[in-house]
Amino acid sequence: MKSALLQQQTKFLIAALSLAILAGCYRGQPSSKPPIHLNPNMDTQEKYKPMGESKFYEDHLDMRTPPEGTVARGELRADKILYEGKNPDGSLVLTNPLPVSTALLKTGQERFNIYCSPCHGGAGDGKGIMTKYRYPVPPTNLHDQRLIDSPDGHFFDVITHGIRNMPLYAHQIPVETRWAIVAYVRALQLSQNASLADVPKDVQAQLGKK
Template structure:
């Protein structure tokens, strides 16, 4: 009788040991690096079947999971209805000669601030292509005060800021559209300032100009 009770106790003890060690082994998986997904007792709807982007699919007639936007879909943010403002281009893709914004004193001030932040490191604060980064060995950009650059349409400068140009990176992600136009205005102001004659000074101030010399 005693013998059977002892055996019974041993069995229970073994069972408890087994359960405890299982818990330890499973518990130890936590935080351990594993290729396999963790044991997920209550999956809820955590992982569901899905397609990967651009995967093949037998479900759609064209055999692809990617769908074309519905006809007439318009981008939510940068509106296509005003191509001149957003892209610096006319409907048929030519760059605009004149900026579709007016260069008021405030706009130029904003342009100066943005130019000094985003462009001056390479182009120099006067646009003379002697920015500090060029001193350190970056490819020199063109001097803004040449006939070639003076004759660029406004839309071309806007396009260069937006999309980059050969060795110059694009700045469209850092500089919002309106600020890009403000910078274009400031580049124009720089060009005038470096290529001005006495005729550009208002008449009543010309006398002062002479006396300052």
């Protein structure tokens, strides 16, 4: 008698539970209540969040500073030439440490047009759109003889640290891309100061006709 009642109760419980589960699965029904969460495991775990508070550490900060003298993986930046554009003796490197290829120039062109052309102009002549707005000083013409004669490291340095009234672009432009831009600036300089002899022979003939 007792077991029959228990059996009935169990059946009822199973039926009620499956109904609840099915109801939980039913989507598309707007509700102000939070959805039924059958298996909350990792979603609601205790965890540290950036800028959060910690009850464990004495300074109550979630975010820890790295122990002194440690370097994050990939952040050693021992290559002074690549990361600073400087030789070990501190002088600016004369030439781009990255091998100049069409792909590098294409990247440089794209990034120059994004980051530099608003001020320096698409041709690098300093006549970008910002000259129509107020800015303390006009952007430098990148075809100035002084800049043609400057080492590649100078351009890298200017992009990395800014110069006088020009802001720095180290945060927006990764190191390799900065060098790509330097290569493209050199191409721009050549484009404005080239002679017919710089052009491949077959193209020379075409240009001569014009």
